[in-house]
Amino acid sequence: xxxLSKIFRAAPAGAPTEASAPxxxxxxxxxxxTTMTMITNSQELDRALRMGNMSSSGQPVTESxxxxxxxxxxxxxxxxxxxxxxxISIKRRVDERTxxxxxxxxxxxxxxxxxxxxxxxxxxxRMLEGHLQLRGQAYAVKVRGVGGKLLAxxxxxxxxxxxxxxxxxxxxxxxxxxxxxxTVYPQEEIFHLMGLTLDGINGLSVLSFARExxxxxxxxxxxxxxxxxxxxxxxxxxxxPQGRTLTTEQVERLRSQLDExxxxxxxxxxVIVLEDGLEFERMALTSQDAEWLSGRxxxxxxxxxxxxxxxxxxxITAGNTQLGSSIExxxxxxxxxxxxxxxxxxxEAIGVQLIDWDANPDLYAxxxxxxxxxxxxxxxxxxxxxxxxWGVQSxxxxxxxxxQNPRPGGDVYYDPPNTAGTAKDGKNVAP
Numbered sequence: 001x002x003x004l005s006k007i008f009r010a011a012p013a014g015a016p017t018e019a020s021a022p023x024x025x026x027x028x029x030x031x032x033x034t035t036m037t038m039i040t041n042s043q044e045l046d047r048a049l050r051m052g053n054m055s056s057s058g059q060p061v062t063e064s065x066x067x068x069x070x071x072x073x074x075x076x077x078x079x080x081x082x083x084x085x086x087x088i089s090i091k092r093r094v095d096e097r098t099x100x101x102x103x104x105x106x107x108x109x110x111x112x113x114x115x116x117x118x119x120x121x122x123x124x125x126r127m128l129e130g131h132l133q134l135r136g137q138a139y140a141v142k143v144r145g146v147g148g149k150l151l152a153x154x155x156x157x158x159x160x161x162x163x164x165x166x167x168x169x170x171x172x173x174x175x176x177x178x179x180x181x182x183t184v185y186p187q188e189e190i191f192h193l194m195g196l197t198l199d200g201i202n203g204l205s206v207l208s209f210a211r212e213x214x215x216x217x218x219x220x221x222x223x224x225x226x227x228x229x230x231x232x233x234x235x236x237x238x239x240x241p242q243g244r245t246l247t248t249e250q251v252e253r254l255r256s257q258l259d260e261x262x263x264x265x266x267x268x269x270x271v272i273v274l275e276d277g278l279e280f281e282r283m284a285l286t287s288q289d290a291e292w293l294s295g296r297x298x299x300x301x302x303x304x305x306x307x308x309x310x311x312x313x314x315x316i317t318a319g320n321t322q323l324g325s326s327i328e329x330x331x332x333x334x335x336x337x338x339x340x341x342x343x344x345x346x347x348e349a350i351g352v353q354l355i356d357w358d359a360n361p362d363l364y365a366x367x368x369x370x371x372x373x374x375x376x377x378x379x380x381x382x383x384x385x386x387x388x389x390w391g392v393q394s395x396x397x398x399x400x401x402x403x404q405n406p407r408p409g410g411d412v413y414y415d416p417p418n419t420a421g422t423a424k425d426g427k428n429v430a431p
Contacts, residue, residue, distance in 0.1 A: 066134075066207055066214050071300045074314035075307035079133050083342050084126035086367050088112065090355070093362040102363055106150045107354045111365065116143075116152040124155065128193060129342060131158050133307060136203025138193035139173065141185065142354075150354065153191055165201055191353050193345055210306040213299055239279045246278070254278075308338035335372060343367045370401065390416045 066072045088111055092102040102108060115124040128138040135158040143152040162174040171187040195203040207214070238254075240246070246254070304311045310330045350365035351357050357364075373379045384401075387393035396410035 069214055069303070071303040071314060072214055072307075075304060075309040076130060076133055078309055078313055079307060079338070079342070080126045080129040082339050082372075083129040083346065084122045086343070086369070086371050088121075088125075088346070088350075088365060088367045090350075091364055091366050093364075105355070105363065107350065107363075107365075110150060110153055110354070111350065115140075116154055119155075124153070125346075127155055131155075132193050132195050132203070132342070132345070134205070134207050135159070136195040136197070136205045137161070137163075139175075140191040141175075142189050142191060163201065171201070188353075191349065193349050195345070206306050210303060213302040213306065308334075308341070310334045339372075343369070388414060 067076070090102040090105050090108040090111065091099050092105075094100055103112075112121055115121060119127070128140065131138040137158040139156040139158060139161050140153040141156060142150055143154060145151045156175055160176050160178075162176070164172045164174070166172055171190075171192075173185045173187070173190045173192075175183050175185065177183070195206075197203050300314075300316060301311055304314065304316070310333060312330060313334065347365045347367065351363075355363045355365065370380075370383075373383070384393065384398045388395065388398065391413045394411050394413050396406040399406055399410065
C-alpha cells in the first residue's frame with residue numbers, strides 16, 4: 001500500500017457521503033472560479049497532483065514556474081510597479097468645488113505611510129497588485145484597535161483563502177494557515193480586490209486562463225536550451241573533395257585545433273589550418289529554426305495580451321506597429337485600458353471597504369495620475385505651461401506639484417489669452 005492509499009480509508013458509519021456532503025464541496029468556490037473536486041481514492045489524488053497545473057505542452061504552470069518565463073515576469077513587474085509607484089491619497093470634499101487632503105484619517109496612514117509593521121506602502125501595493133494580476137484576487141485582513149480604529153492591513157495569499165457567499169448575500173472568507181489552522185473572517189474584516197469576474201464573486205485567474213500560452217513559452221525555452229546544450233545547432237561543416245579522406249592523425253589535429261578555438265579568451269579570433277583540401281562551409285538558419293523563433297515571438301505577444309501590457313513595454317519591437325500607432329499612442333493605450341482599470345479597482349475598494357462610503361460619503365481615495373509623467377520632463381512642463389496660460393493653475397500650484405515651497409505673490413490665476421475670460425461688459429470674469 002503506497003502513501004496515497006493510506007489517506008483513504010473506509011468512512012465511519014454515519015459519515016457524509018458525496019451525495020450528502022455539504023454544498024461547499026461543489027461549485028465554483030475557490031479564488032479564480034476554480035471548482036472544488038471531490039477526490040475519493042488514491043488514483044484520483046495522484047492524477048490531481050500531477051495534472052492539476054499541467055498545460056498541453058507538458059509544462060506545469062504554477063506561480064513559481066510561470067515567473068520563470070521572462071515575458072510573464074516582465075508583464076507582472078510593469079503592471080505591479082505602475083500601481084506601487086503611483087502616489088495615492090485620501091481626499092475630502094469640503095464643498096461642491098473644493099477638495100483637500102484628509103491626512104488626518106487613519107486610512108491615509110495605512111495607504112500612504114505604513115500598512116503594517118514590516119511593509120512599506122510600495123511593497124504592500126505591489127504585492128496585492130501581483131496577487132490580483134496572477135490570481136484575480138487579493139486579500140488583506142483588517143487589524144483594529146480600540147473603538148474599531150484601523151491599525152494595520154495584513155496581506156493573505158489568495159491560494160489560502162476560500163470565499164463563500166452566505167444566504168444573505170454577504171461574503172465569508174476562510175483562511176487556511178500553513179499549519180492547517182482555519183480562520184473564518186466576515187466580509188467587513190477583509191480588504192478585498194477583485195479583477196475581471198463573471199459571477200460577481202470570484203475574479204478570473206490569469207494563470208488559469210493563460211496556462212497554455214505560458215506552458216508553450218516554457219516548453220519552447222526548454223527546447224532551445226536543450227538544443228544549445230547538446231550542440232544540435234551547428235553553424236557550419238567541413239567538406240572534402242569527393243574521394244578524399246583524412247588520416248587519423250589529421251582528424252586528431254583538427255579536433256585539437258577546434259577545441260582550442262572554442263575555448264575563446266586569448267585564443268579568440270585565431271584561425272584554423274585546414275589540410276588536404278578541407279573546406280569550411282557556413283550553414284544558414286534553417287526553416288525549422290526560423291519557425292521556432294517566430295513561434296517564440298508569437299507566444300510572448302499572447303502573454304502580453306493576457307496581462308494587458310503593450311509589447312513594446314517589455315522590449316518586443318519587431319513588427320509591433322499596431323496599425324501605425326506611435327509609441328506615445330501605445331503608451332496612452334496602456335494607461336487608459338490597463339492601468340486605469342487597476343487604479344479604479346483600488347480606489348473603489350478603499351472607498352467601500354476601508355473608508356466606508358456609507359458613513360463617510362465626503363471621503364474618497366485618489367491616485368495621483370499626474371505622477372505618471374514625472375519622469376517625462378518635457379511633457380510635465382508643457383502641461384504646466386498650458387495650465388498657467390489658461391488660468392487653471394497658479395504658479396504656487398505648479399510649485400506644489402514639483403514639491404517646492406510657495407513664493408510670495410504666486411497664488412495669482414492669469415486670465416486666459418482670449419475672450420473666454422471676458423464677459424459681455426468687457427470686465428474680467430473671476431476664474
